[in-house]
Amino acid sequence: MWNDAFPSFLIGLREGLEAGLIVSILVATLVRAGQRARLGAVWAGVGAAVALSLSFAAVLTFTAADLPAGGQDVFGGVLSLIAVAFVTTMVFWMRKSARSLSGDLKARVTEALGHSAGVLVVTSFIAVAREGLETSLFLWTTAKSAGESQGPMIGAGIGIALAVAACWGLYRRVLKINLTKFFSATGVVLIVIAAGVLAYGLGDLQEGGLIPGQSAYAFNLSSIDSGSWYATLIAGTLNLTPAMTWLQVIGYLLYLPLTMYLFVRGIRSATAASTGTATAGAATASTSAQTESAIPLTRAQRRAAARVADEQALAARIAAKREAKQEREAARRVPRWAVGTSIFAVPAVAAVAVICVLGPGKSSAASNEIALSESSCGTGWTNPQAGAQSFSLTNNGHNTAEVFLIDPSSNAVFAEIENLAPGTTRPLTVTLSGGSYAFRCAFTDGTALSSKTYLVSGGSSDANTGFAPVTDQDLQQPVADYRAYVQQNLPVLLADSQRLAADLAAPDLAAAKTDWLTAHLDYEGLGAAYGTFEDFDTKIDGRATGLQGGVNDSSWTGFHRIEYGLWHGQNAAVLKPLGDQLVADVQGLIKAFPNQTTDPNDLPLRTHEILENTLQFQLTGISDYGSGTALATASANLHGTQIVLSTLVGLMQARDPQALKSIDTWIQTVAADLNAAHHADGSWTALDQLTAAQRQQINGDLGELLEQLSVVPGLLEERSSA
Template identity: 30%
Template sequence: MRPRTPRPATALTLLAAAALAGCTDAPSADPAAGASPADGTVAVRATDDACEVSSTDLGSGITTFAITNEGSDVTEVYVYAPGDRIVTEKENIGPGTSYELTVDLTEGSYQVACKPGMVGDGIRQDVRVAGAAEAPDPAAEAAVAAYRTWVQQQADASVPLVQQLRDAVAAGDVEGAKALYAPSRVPWESIEPVAESFGDLDPRMDAREADLAAGEAFTGWHRLEKALWTGEDLAPLVPVADQLVLDVQELAQRVPNAALTPTSIGNGAKELLDEVATGKITGEEEAFSHTDLVDFEANVAGAAQALEVLRPIVSENDPELVTTLDAEFADVRAALEPYRVPGGFVPYDTVTEEQRRELARAVDGLSEPLSRLGAAAAGEA
């Protein structure tokens, strides 16, 4: 995902002092072991200046990276395919905490990257995956096909919405562009993990000004957001809007090539909820427009869609998890309802701190069971 100012992981931690959702205190395996693990678990020891991986020669199929942050700063761990294509990731791993990240890897070369402070390219370790994966499972293939179709629908829907936003900006229609801004982001927010897997699109399209390193260009939605809500002249922003149209068109063209597995779909659902916790609950995502609750709902809808396509698999592997997730998704949707108004939601700057804490509690209730969806989809429940 895009670089962000380092922060703890769960929504309540971001507002108060709750624990990191999805983490455990169990120690990881010895990262010096070196051999390909028989049980598919690979220890990752992240420190301020190292990223130690217990095995760099893996077999294809399901691998669980057991991550322990022994550094002094928040870190994140990525698994990259060639070309820095993101296979999976975990942000906001606090000092002294652990996290298990399950991924389905096919034969090829990868890199595991630890990013202390959640900045830069990270400390990288090359990993090789050998051998052919097991024969495709029809249920898994059906889930992937259904999810890819849905992602394609969302990506296609974003193109005319962003085009309308661009046309309003070009016409100097401030109020019209403001009305179009949040709706134009809904498809993106619902499929963000897939969109971010392409790496180069996300920084251009969705970086916040606070995320940028010195000298980096400020472009995309949030550049337009700042201009619209701070009264800037829109004429110089037309090229930014033009590029955003090109970027959403490129996104729609690249969806057929996105690497998807049931595990990555399940992990992506958790990433979407992390987006709620780290950006929407805090009000950091839409710092000028305060349309955070629109994004919040889209993130939750995307996570719920992941559950829907995985439901036949997870219902067989872990039926209790499905029951729990259905209840927690319902609680999150109910928590959003008091803030709904015709055409969207109230501005987030009108939501009180106590109300934000109530939203955070609902998000945290969903976070832990959702963190198990990827593993359950892989039959690792």
């Protein structure tokens, strides 16, 4: 809970201080102008802004709850991106405006004094509403990313309370804060937090199906317990998790360095400009003082000036009394209680109307508070019925849990929540038909238990389809079959690699080019095994990307290094040692492979990842070092994917035969696209020789195949406790 509180604390403190400073300046300006009677107008504007912000938060909360699971992900993802845009704009605006904020507001108040009280209401409302709306949006986003609301709300409450206390101290002049430094320091931290919110929002859009690549992980640190204190702390404060997709990582790395650089550069520029202005101002003031002292006023002039000042003060007092009288008359015409009520009622009524329009399914989705702990699982489902069901699951235990909604008679899983940390609450939405259901809870300490069986009557045309959980035992045979395939093909890889090495030693570089492709396709066809090969994959098939010396780095070896040399005119003396090293590395792999372990969860994941890498590296030409054989490699990758799927076909057939059929159809389509580039003499069309239409067709068909394959990792994820 507390690890989720820090981002909300910071946004509450910073936004609260911004809004509080605005209110303090407005109040102080009126008090010093002798216009205390107009303070009510300021507080009316503040109240209206607060009411609007709370109503906005209600709209976000209740309309999101009425959306289906995928819709909630898309809704949350879009709002996360909007929140990042608002926060980024806010930190840059405050960095620029902090120095002149007081003067600008005083000028507005002075102008408003010549008009009706309504102008003051609008001035204070606009000044505070922006901060309130930003706060509501960012707090809603951080609460959603945290999966619970208690921690973020506590953090925001503490931050706002401290901001109010600080503003009171500044108003009473008992507290001194360097606001420029404060907003600069908090701006740096908020940019880091916003980068995490951006990554989370992109992940939400992927989970909602709006953006592809949900299973294309840049890293998946399965060895890290996502429920541990350090993982939850990092996830709660920075929104960085042990498993992140390529899109999330790219978005994070594009946003953070660039935004931070522009922000820090702006701070330095503002500091330099301020120093120069202060120096020039001091010089001007000194010159002015010297000039004034050189021209003393006469006694008559001083008397005339004093008389003018007295007349102006008298005129101001008369005008103030007249204006106060007009306000009292206006107040008698419109009761104050009516004004105050409307300030809060209008936004609230508008929010209710929006919720009713955007959340028409609210009445059909029952809400249930479901509690779980190591001693009980899934208590609190009071109205089991067919149709949309909305659950709010709270982990009251001491360990992180996975929660499944299952059919107890078949163990089919209809919905699940992973890594529900102690003390947190997360929503779960599912559409059910008639039948029997139960919650099953699996805690990280090994505790596994089920709720009572709930009977649901009726039916629903769009009900979720349950799928049988996959256990470690279910995956053992596919892993054994795949390892047998690799074991059988490693000697073929060795023989073809030795032939390539012999060509380089002969030297016969023309034959080496032909034999290089044969041996390289042997390796690429092994597919999912690269997750098992450990360091041998880099030695045998690594690219020059990231190496200090690039293509000239002495540590670069393997197929791509030989490819670079063959197609860039390097002689046999340079290439022969590389051929010998390749043979030695393949022999080392053959010796090490029997003792290497294959993670059972790797197989379902690789069904998508192999071709994801093909689309990213082969069909963009990134992995081509001169041979022009990217399409041949893509064909080998497709074959490797088919081999992996063949080991999982039994599990897929039992869980989603229609998905398996669609996958097979699109595999044949992509295979036909690639075979069209394979000529009778064994050569392949180079990637840059394809027409725009051919390239678009291959990319489009492979993209559709990836969409079909994206269901496999989730469908066959190991769920030993379900």
